[in-house]
Amino acid sequence: MxxxxxxxxxxxxIASMMELLGENPFKINxxxxxxxxIEGMSQDLGAATGDRSxxxxxxxxxxxxADKLIELxxxxxxxxxxxxxxxxxxxxxGLLNIPGLGPKTVRLLWQERxxxxxxxxxxxxxxxxxxxxxxxxxxxxxxxxxxxKFAEQDTGRLHLGVAMPVAETVVEHMRGVKGVTRVTFAGSxxxxxxxxxxxxxxxxxxxxxxxGEAFRTMPEVVAVLAAGDTKSSVxxxxxxxxxxxxxxxxxxxxxxxxxxxxDLRVVDESSWGAALLYFSGSxxxxxxxxxxxxxxxxxxxxxxxFPEDREAEGSPQSRGVKPVAAxxxxxxxxxxxxxxxxxxxxxxxxxxxxxxxxxLIEVGDIKAELHAHTTESxxxxxxxxxxxxxxxxxxxxxxxxxxxxxxxVAGGLTVKRLRAQRGAIDAARxxxxxxxxxxxxxxxxxxxxxLDYDDEILAWLDxxxxxxxxxxxxxxxxxxxxxxxxxxxxxxxxxxHPTGRLINKRPGIEPAMDEIYAAAKEHDVAxxxxxxxxxxxxxxxxxxxxVEAECLIAIDCDVHRAGDFDNLRYGVxxxxxxxxxxxxxxxxxxxxxLQGWLAKKHG
DNA sequence: GCCGTTTTCGGCCCGACTGTTTTCAGTCG
Numbered sequence: 063m064x065x066x067x068x069x070x071x072x073x074x075x076i077a078s079m080m081e082l083l084g085e086n087p088f089k090i091n092x093x094x095x096x097x098x099x100i101e102g103m104s105q106d107l108g109a110a111t112g113d114r115s116x117x118x119x120x121x122x123x124x125x126x127x128a129d130k131l132i133e134l135x136x137x138x139x140x141x142x143x144x145x146x147x148x149x150x151x152x153x154x155x156g157l158l159n160i161p162g163l164g165p166k167t168v169r170l171l172w173q174e175r176x177x178x179x180x181x182x183x184x185x186x187x188x189x190x191x192x193x194x195x196x197x198x199x200x201x202x203x204x205x206x207x208x209x210x211k212f213a214e215q216d217t218g219r220l221h222l223g224v225a226m227p228v229a230e231t232v233v234e235h236m237r238g239v240k241g242v243t244r245v246t247f248a249g250s251x252x253x254x255x256x257x258x259x260x261x262x263x264x265x266x267x268x269x270x271x272x273x274g275e276a277f278r279t280m281p282e283v284v285a286v287l288a289a290g291d292t293k294s295s296v297x298x299x300x301x302x303x304x305x306x307x308x309x310x311x312x313x314x315x316x317x318x319x320x321x322x323x324x325d326l327r328v329v330d331e332s333s334w335g336a337a338l339l340y341f342s343g344s345x346x347x348x349x350x351x352x353x354x355x356x357x358x359x360x361x362x363x364x365x366x367x368f369p370e371d372r373e374a375e376g377s378p379q380s381r382g383v384k385p386v387a388a389x390x391x392x393x394x395x396x397x398x399x400x401x402x403x404x405x406x407x408x409x410x411x412x413x414x415x416x417x418x419x420x421x422l423i424e425v426g427d428i429k430a431e432l433h434a435h436t437t438e439s440x441x442x443x444x445x446x447x448x449x450x451x452x453x454x455x456x457x458x459x460x461x462x463x464x465x466x467x468x469x470x471v472a473g474g475l476t477v478k479r480l481r482a483q484r485g486a487i488d489a490a491r492x493x494x495x496x497x498x499x500x501x502x503x504x505x506x507x508x509x510x511x512x513l514d515y516d517d518e519i520l521a522w523l524d525x526x527x528x529x530x531x532x533x534x535x536x537x538x539x540x541x542x543x544x545x546x547x548x549x550x551x552x553x554x555x556x557x558x559h560p561t562g563r564l565i566n567k568r569p570g571i572e573p574a575m576d577e578i579y580a581a582a583k584e585h586d587v588a589x590x591x592x593x594x595x596x597x598x599x600x601x602x603x604x605x606x607x608x609v610e611a612e613c614l615i616a617i618d619c620d621v622h623r624a625g626d627f628d629n630l631r632y633g634v635x636x637x638x639x640x641x642x643x644x645x646x647x648x649x650x651x652x653x654x655x656l657q658g659w660l661a662k663k664h665g
Numbered sequence: 666g667c668c669g670t671t672t673t674c675g676g677c678c679c680g681a682c683t684g685t686t687t688t689c690a691g692t693c694g
Binding site: 086087088089090091092093095096121122123124125126127161162163164165166167196197198199200201202205249259260262288289290291292293295325327340341343345348349351352353355356357361362363364365377 | 666667668670671676677678679680681682683684685686690691692693694
């Protein structure tokens with residue numbers, strides 16, 4: 063998939079460089095849109111560059127960009143990118159990442175004052191010469207200075223599992239505010255994206271001004287960025303617990319505390335659906351909806367779906383025009399002649415072509431946890447505690463899968479200890495009724511694809527989760543061979559966190575996923591969505607590819623601590639983003655069906 | 666640069682907020 067990644071990067075950079083050069087915005091957008099189209103694809107586009115029409119068949123890719131992709135495949139680069147890079151230094155491009163600095167401002171700084179990097183920008187703020195530029199007043203400069211400070215903290219996009227509890231806390235807070243009748247979170251969080259840039263909160267309130275005030279004075283607010291009548295933005299201080307990956311080393315200093323932007327919009331009850339639709343995004347999905355509306359002589363905004371009147375001045379809601387639909391998302395989709403699209407699918411990846419709303423997996427469908435650790439390896443739960451936790455959640459099956467012997471730092475079990483563990487599990491089976499306890503292992507897939515126990519042991523276990531842990535920077539060919547060999551082992555049931563990536567921390571291996579999907583289907587192996595919010599591996603686009611390739615999927619919490627069971631929803635969201643139906647996920651099967659499936663590989 | 670059950674040329678989504686402005690440009694989502 064490295065071709066896709068390179069193509070996305072180059073096209074996005076072309077778009078940014080054109081922006082700084084002040085070129086046609088539509089041309090810029092076309093490149094950015096093509097990049098997004100490729101980003102959402104589950105298959106490797108490099109293989110399609112031999113067939114130009116296959117490229118231009120992709121929506122958003124026309125003849126010119128197709129040629130650039132072919133050039134990339136043949137030469138490893140794009141000449142247009144190189145030509146632009148001659149004109150635009152890397153420095154100003156980096157400045158675009160600072161919130162509040164857009165292309166116009168960066169261009170001004172660069173062309174008028176020769177500012178090409180953060181240091182140069184700080185220097186002209188320091189000596190006050192930035193104030194000589196047009197539209198640069200004291201306040202504007204203060205905002206830029208604050209934005210630089212934030213950029214230097216580099217909190218980046220926030221993990222889903224960090225943002226969700228914050229959003230729920232804010233929603234709870236707003237629910238308690240007098241006059242507030244409805245509250246929810248929207249944005250990429252509602253769509254279940256693996257990381258979010260900010261948190262969007264939507265409320266209905268009898269007194270919008272008071273609601274805004276209550277929002278901006280929450281105790282966790284460290285800065286107020288905007289305070290309008292219907293819209294407020296704040297930075298909200300975070301207490302991040304990264305659990306067993308707590309290598310951030312952040313101190314508790316309140317000033318330097320990591321924070322996230324939270325936006326509040328106050329809307330009228332009558333336009334709730336339009337606002338929810340609008341603020342849930344994605345931006346690309348919304349653009350598609352508006353284009354579709356225009357074709358039907360309608361216009362869509364956050365207040366509703368209105369009859370279009372090209373002659374009239376001003377927005378329809380300000381003229382008192384009655385909307386065709388506004389109160390619910392469902393009626394807006396219906397009036398546009400579309401089926402309801404679940405939020406997780408709203409990414410402009412073909413969801414508007416659906417002719418019925420797909421039945422996607424839900425948290426309540428999950429009946430088994432098939433990947434869990436105890437104090438025998440690196441878990442913090444004793445066997446009895448793990449079993450109790452699974453039972454509490456209404457699961458019919460819990461699999462104990464401690465690490466295998468090569469995972470030394472994680473307390474991996476020698477064969478001797480693994481055999482001894484069976485005794486403890488048998489005892490637990492005697493003591494606990496109402497749940498099936500499986501004895502399995504999370505077996506290391508070694509760098510060459512060999513498994514960490516021999517076949518006799520693997521066959522003796524009830525379930526085998528095979529996962530890559532070390533050698534995660536090996537090249538894609540070796541990584542592909544490695545996973546294929548594990549999939550072909552006759553006793554492997556699940557490939558755990560197949561790429562080993564940690565979101566925003568390390569990329570993991572990049573095997574040829576199409577080959578992995580095909581082999582997994584052939585050998586009746588499920589590919590795991592590891593539900594921990596730092597992993598979410600398979601990622602959403604991989605799930606989509608695996609579902610299309612008719613693979614089985616497992617959603618597991620990879621339980622190490624009691625709270626890890628609660629990560630299940632993030633795994634399910636990721637599955638939904640991959641268009642995963644319930645019956646393709648082995649964790650939703652009945653105990654009987656699941657046991658029958660496992661027994662095929664474990665005599 | 667892409668796209669087309671009105672179009673192969675002429676369009677390309679819409680509104681809030683801010684700051685610097687005397688009516689609007691820039692940014693964001």
